[in-house]
Amino acid sequence: MTAPLDTAPTGIGAAVRRREDQRFLTGRGTYTDDINRPGQLHAYILRSPHAHARIRSIDTADALQAPGVVAIFTGADMAADKVGSLPCGWLIHNKDGTPMAEPPHPPLVPDVARHVGDQVAVVIAQTRNQAKDAAELILVDYEPLPSVVATAEADAPEAPQVHPQAPGNICYDWHIGDREATEAAFAQAAHVTTLDLVNNRLVPNAMEPRAYIGEYDRATDETTLWTTSQNPHVIRLLMGAFVLGIPEHKLRVVAPDVGGGFGSKIYHYAEEAIVTWAARRLGRPVKWVAERSEAFMSDAHGRDHVTRAQLALDADGHFLGLRVRTTANMGAYLSTFSTSIPTYLYATLLAGQYRTPAIYAEVKAVFTHTVPVDAYRGAGRPEACYLLERLVDMAARETGIDRVELRRRNLIPKEAMPYATPVALTYDSGDFVKNLDDALALADHAGFPARKAASARQGKLRGLGICAYIEACGIAPSNVAGALGARAGLYESAEVRFHPTGSVTVFTGSHSHGQSHETTFAQIVADRLGVPIETVEIVHGDTSKVPMGMGTYGSRSLAVGGSAIAKAMDKVVAKARRIAAHMMEAAEGDIEFKDGRFTVAGTDRSIGIADVALSAYVPHKFPLDELEPGLDEQAFYDPKNFTFPNGTQICEVEIDADTGVTRVVSFIAVDDFGRIINPMVVEGQVHGGVVQGIGQALYENCVYDPESGQLLTGSFMDYCMPRADDVPFMTVKTNEHAPCTHNPLGVKGCGEAGTIGGAACVMNAVVDALSDLGIRHLDMPATPERVWRAIRSARSVPAAAE
Structure with a gap:
């Protein structure tokens, strides 16, 4: 019997209703766009229509005469005011110890636009519509230049250069692990599985678009920025110290209610600096709110890796070594934490839950004429998990070892904790075998053949996917992170x-x-x-x-x-x-x-x-x-170590072979988040994370035209997001048998877990459903067209004949 609300438990472990929801669900939240300051002006950003173009001149004469226009600023104006470059928060070193290439990132570009949507000018007017209308009157003389947008082609000898400071478009060429030990492991392997894969580029699309208000008080010389940010103190530090030169005691940053972030609102964006600088320049508040189409070409994107991975196994199916070579797209500029994502948040997780004695990973980060890429829910860990879990499934098929058994043979036992991996991390606790066993039981794994047969009778292909994930949360400690290139405390x-x-x-x-x-x-x-x-x-x-x-x-x-x-x-x-x-x-x-x-x-x-x-x-x-x-x-x-949430996810999909439409019919998540504070909140976090994993696996894909560099998926008409009816019933179980050993609460974090394993789990199920046709791999997203073409190809029916 449920206790009355006024006597229900409210301490640790209780499913307390969210106190925030009273204002959110009744429309009484206070978001940045709800805030309006006295005398407020509105900004509109004129953006480059070209992926790469030299700016010969900007004529603002007619626009300045437009109704309501107060001012128009360009990159030359900000440069004259000695406005600094947007900083990168993590310095990565190359294999030879030299620092990465770090080209300037101006808030308004003064000379060359480097992606569609790059900021060229800002119009300040009495209303937003007046600013938009005036922007159409600005005449920019562009000299279009060749562009490169494909990750795999960025470092080709003939590729157009993004920055003169980064020859060959290389930001850094980094590595981790023991190369000699890994080569020796491969030399003695009885079997080697090789997998080439793409981790597709994503657009975060939080419910609330980015919005900023800059305000300056001449009487006190104090500046305030209202911002849709996940970390206002970091924005104050970066913008104040490195971009605008405002002392911290004179700069206040306020992040009121924020409608979702998923990583995309961590960074210091150009528009924050633009409105703050313009407000100081004009002595009046300046407000900017992104439109959704604008967000597609200005919010930091996520993922975008091209990888070759190889797993070495002995004759009994034990892992001997892992070799990984990844090219990671940084986009046109370095976003705030972009450089750490494919290095210390990706390659350090390549051990996963497995005892792999030797691992060597190389990561080459490249510049392209695309929107900058940074952390998106999971930030490196979903990429590592996807690579590893797809590789393990493929190895199981190639060796003939059952995929559950192959995982079980190689899982790190709880008795081995704390466990030092070959890629710099030490897991403090976890019972991976129990999570796997619990998930198999909840998923009725033994009953899958019968369900597969029932689907076949309906003309459907049914597949089951398994994913054993681990992530590293709460980057720590500061002194270690600092030694690895972090430019801030943690x-x-x-x-x-x-x-x-x-x-x-x-x-x-x-x-x-x-x-x-x-x-x-x-x-x-x-x-x-x-x-x-x-x-x-x-x-x-x-x-x-x-x-x-x-x-x-x-x-x-x-x-x-x-x-x-x-x-x-x-x-x-x-x-x-x-x-x-x-x-x-x-x-x-x-x-x-x-x-x-x-x-x-x-x-x-x-x-x-x-x-x-x-x-x-x-x-x-x-x-x-x-x-x-x-x-x-x-x-x-300041934590002594990361925390390491982990778990096992199992899902089943059904595919209509005639149309290629894939439906996720069930999803099981068994997670170890350490001590649970509020089980209802945890379950909601897992649900949301899984949906984003499903989105990447089946629907979402950011695509640029390879010739023009134009963003082809610049709206919800072209960029498909999962809807409510795409989401299956989920069974979520949390195990508290292995609390974190080094923080006072024993907690591990849960917000990204569903996403970290979700995409790999779904894609393993998709490939399992298609495996009877001889299909070994399919890149994300598994759209109906992509699945349909794979089926037709496997059945030797030319797609053009359909």
């Missing part, structure tokens, strides 16, 4: 303020854009301090209120941000214990704390923490020479 901050009346405010450097922080963080506080959850307030997203924090991405919020809150609460309890000891005239060592009350050990004397808080602010009962008034503590948490 800690998180928290302040816990106990008010005199017993309520608690938590200031967190993490930012919520759909992850339920206002609920789950409050649960942690209510559980630890023994206060009603209704009395806990979570504050985030405003650099003027919150201590320096690194924001939300990479499933770090709970493991890093929550741990910072836990550390701050420990300080609060420690101080409150001292106050309670004075109040009850007992020794501090005799004071116990549980369920919100301090008790003198062995007695019935106790006092509630709320009463202690009141005394802290009305300090009549303790010596001020020993204790300061107040009950407000701050903490920073």
Whole structure:
């Protein structure tokens, strides 16, 4: 029987309803576009229609005379103001130790446009429509130049150059692992499986487009940016210090409610700098809101790898070595964290859940005339998982070993934890075998042949896909990341303020854009301090209120941000214990704390923490020479290691052989996220992640024309997203048998897990369904046309004859 809402559990482990939903579901959220400042102007960005073109001249005379126009700025104006280049946050070194190529990334390009959608000029007007109309009057004399958009062709000798600072379009040529040991492993292999694959480019498409408002106060010389950002402190640091030269104490960045990010709102974008600079220049607020078609050609894209992978096995099917060579597309410029995605967030995960003694990976990052590529939900880990799990399935077919058995033979046993992989990571905990067994049971794996036969009787091809995934969350620690090229710390901050009346405010450097922080963080506080959850307030997203924090991405919020809150609460309890000891005239060592009350050990004397808080602010009962008034503590948490969520996913698909239409009919996810704070929130996160994995596997694909460099999938008319009726019923199970061993909450992170394994799981099922026709591999997305053509080719029926 369900407990009444007013008496339902609210602490750690309880399925507390999301407190945020009251305002979100009733339309009372405050998003950046809901904010309008007095005297506000509107910006419209004129973008390049060419993938690569020299800008000979820009004539703005007619546009400046258009109704409502206040100003028009170009790259030359920003350069004259000494506006800096948008910075990259991670320096990668080549195999020989030299630094990567790092060409400039101007907010408005002064001379050469390098992708369709590159920022050429900004029109500032009284209304957005006036700015758009005026932009059509700007005459730009472009000299179109040859372009290259295909990842595999970027470093060809004859390829057009994107930047003179990057010869051959090479950003870096990097490697990891032991090459000699890997070559030796391949030399003794009984079997080698080779797979060439493409990890398709994606457009994130959060529900809320990007939006920014810049405002300048001449009286105080203070500047404010309202932004749809996942990490406002990082934006303040990058924009203030490196682009606009504004001291941090004079720059406030506010990220109010944000309608989804999935990684695409981590970065410092050109438009943030443009509106902030323009507002300072004009002395009036300037607002810019992206249209969806504009987002397609200006938001950072995701994935876009071309890879050859080889797996060496002995005669018994044990993995001996893995060899990987990847070309990763950076796009036209280096986005904020782009360089770390195909290196330290991709290649370091190539061991997966398996005991592979030797691994060697080479990653070449290339520039192309396309939108910059950066982290998208999973950020490198889905690419690694897809590669590895497709390779394992193919190896199973080639060796004749059952794919479940092949995985089981090579899974790292829980007794081996902590386990050091050959690619720099050390897994601290996990029971991979149990996750696999649980998933097989939930999926009724033994009953699959009967279901396959039933589908065949309906004229359908049925396939089952398995994926054993692992990810690394909460990039850490800062000193190690710094040694590897990170240009920022990777800690998180928290302040816990106990008010005199017993309520608690938590200031967190993490930012919520759909992850339920206002609920789950409050649960942690209510559980630890023994206060009603209704009395806990979570504050985030405003650099003027919150201590320096690194924001939300990479499933770090709970493991890093929550741990910072836990550390701050420990300080609060420690101080409150001292106050309670004075109040009850007992020794501090005799004071116990549980369920919100301090008790003198062995007695019935106790006092509630709320009463202690009141005394802290009305300090009549303790010596001020020993204790300061107040009950407000701050903490920073820098993790000792990544956390390693892991699990097994199993799905089944049905394919209509006549049309190529693929339908996901079931999806099972068994996950180890460590300690679970709110199971309802976790399940929702898994559901959302799986849908994005399905989207990449079956529907989504960002395509550029190879000749003109034009974006061919620039709207939802051409870029297919999964709809509600494309999503199957999902069974989600979480195992808490292997909590994280190095953070105070024992949590591992869950926000990206569904995506990390989802695409590989679905594609393994698709290929399994097609395997009876002799089809060994199919690149994503498995669209109806692509599947139909593969079936026709396998049946030796020319597609043109159909």
